[in-house]
Amino acid sequence: MVQYTQTHFNASFAALSDVTRRGVLEQLARADASISVLANKFDMTLTGMKKHVGILEQAGLVTTEKVGRVRTCRLGLCRLEEEAAWIERYHQLWAARFDELDKVVEELKRKEKADGRKKRR
Amino acid sequence: MDARKEGEPGLMNRTTVERTSERELVTKRTFNAPAHIVFEAWTKPELFKRWWAPKSMGMSLRSCEMDVRVGGKYRLEFQNETMAFFGTYLEVTPPSRLVWTNEESGEGGPVTTVTFEEQGGRTLLVLHELYPSKEALDAAGTGAADVLSETFGQLDELLVTLGASMGRT
Numbered sequence: 001m002v003q004y005t006q007t008h009f010n011a012s013f014a015a016l017s018d019v020t021r022r023g024v025l026e027q028l029a030r031a032d033a034s035i036s037v038l039a040n041k042f043d044m045t046l047t048g049m050k051k052h053v054g055i056l057e058q059a060g061l062v063t064t065e066k067v068g069r070v071r072t073c074r075l076g077l078c079r080l081e082e083e084a085a086w087i088e089r090y091h092q093l094w095a096a097r098f099d100e101l102d103k104v105v106e107e108l109k110r111k112e113k114a115d116g117r118k119k120r121r
Numbered sequence: 122m123d124a125r126k127e128g129e130p131g132l133m134n135r136t137t138v139e140r141t142s143e144r145e146l147v148t149k150r151t152f153n154a155p156a157h158i159v160f161e162a163w164t165k166p167e168l169f170k171r172w173w174a175p176k177s178m179g180m181s182l183r184s185c186e187m188d189v190r191v192g193g194k195y196r197l198e199f200q201n202e203t204m205a206f207f208g209t210y211l212e213v214t215p216p217s218r219l220v221w222t223n224e225e226s227g228e229g230g231p232v233t234t235v236t237f238e239e240q241g242g243r244t245l246l247v248l249h250e251l252y253p254s255k256e257a258l259d260a261a262g263t264g265a266a267d268v269l270s271e272t273f274g275q276l277d278e279l280l281v282t283l284g285a286s287m288g289r290t
Contacts (some may be wrong), residue, residue: 084260086136090146093178095136095249098150102134105154106155112158 015059020044021052025061025075032074036063143255146231149250156239160216163235164189170198173197189213195221229257 015021020042027033027041039049055074056062063076136150139209151239152159174180180199189210196207205225212220215236223230226290231250238245252258 096175
C-alpha cells in the first residue's frame with residue numbers, strides 16, 4: 001500500500017531536508033540522547049535543538065519522553081509502522097466486508113432477473 | 122500489500138484505502154452490478170447485516186436497526202451489548218449517495234459519505250470518512266485495533282460454546 005499516508009511522507013521529507021536534523025537522526029540511531037546532549041553535539045542552543053526535535057517529532061521520526069528534568073529523544077519510526085498496520089487492518093476489514101457484499105449483490109441481481117422474467121410472462 | 126492470490130475472482134475488484142489527508146480516509150471498490158442493487162444492500166437492514174459484519178473477520182451482529190431517511194437513526198449491536206455503532210443519516214439519495222454520522226465515540230466520530238457511481242452496469246463505490254481532527258483519526262486507528270482484537274477474543278469464546286452445544290458452525 002503505497003498511497004496510505006502521503007501527508008506523513010511529505011512531513012517526513014520536510015523534516016529530512018535539513019542537514020542538522022539528518023545528523024540528529026543518525027545520532028539517535030546509535031543511541032538515545034537528551035536534548036541538551038544533542039544541542040552540545042551539534043553546537044546549538046537548547047532552543048534551536050528543541051525546534052529541530054519538534055519538527056522530527058511531528059513527522060513521527062522521533063519520539064521524546066520527559067523523565068524528571070531531562071527530555072530523552074529516540075527514533076520514532078515505529079509510529080509510521082503503527083499507522084501502516086492499522087490502515088492495513090482497516091483495509092482488510094473493508095475488503096472482507098466487500099467480498100461478502102459481492103455475494104449479497106449477486107443474489108439481488110439474480111432475483112431481479114428472475115422477477116423480470118416473471119413480469120414478462 | 123494485497124493478500125489475494127492471483128486468479129481469485131475478486132482480483133479485478135480490489136479494495137483500496139487511502140489516507141487522503143490528516144482527517145480523511147477514502148476506500149474504493151467496484152461491484153459487478155448496477156448502482157440501485159448495491160444501494161439496496163446498504164439500505165435494507167436484513168441485507169446490510171449479512172455483509173457488514175463479515176464472518177471471515179470473526180464478526181457477528183446481534184441486531185441491526187436502520188431508519189434510512191434524512192434524520193433517521195441506525196444502531197448496530199455486536200454480540201456483546203457494550204459494542205454498538207450508532208448514528209444519524211444526514212443524506213439519503215437513492216441510488217447514488219448516503220451520508221451518516223458515527224456517534225458511538227462521541228465528538229471524535231467521523232462523518233461517512235458513500236457514493237455509488239454506475240459505469241456501464243458496474244458500480245464504483247467510494248466510502249469517505251471525514252474525522253473532526255487528525256487526533257480523532259489517529260485515535261480511531263488505535264481504537265479499531267482494540268475493537269478487532271476484542272471481537273476475535275469473543276469469537277474464540279463463542280466458537281467454543283457453539284462447538285460444544287450445537288456441533289456445527
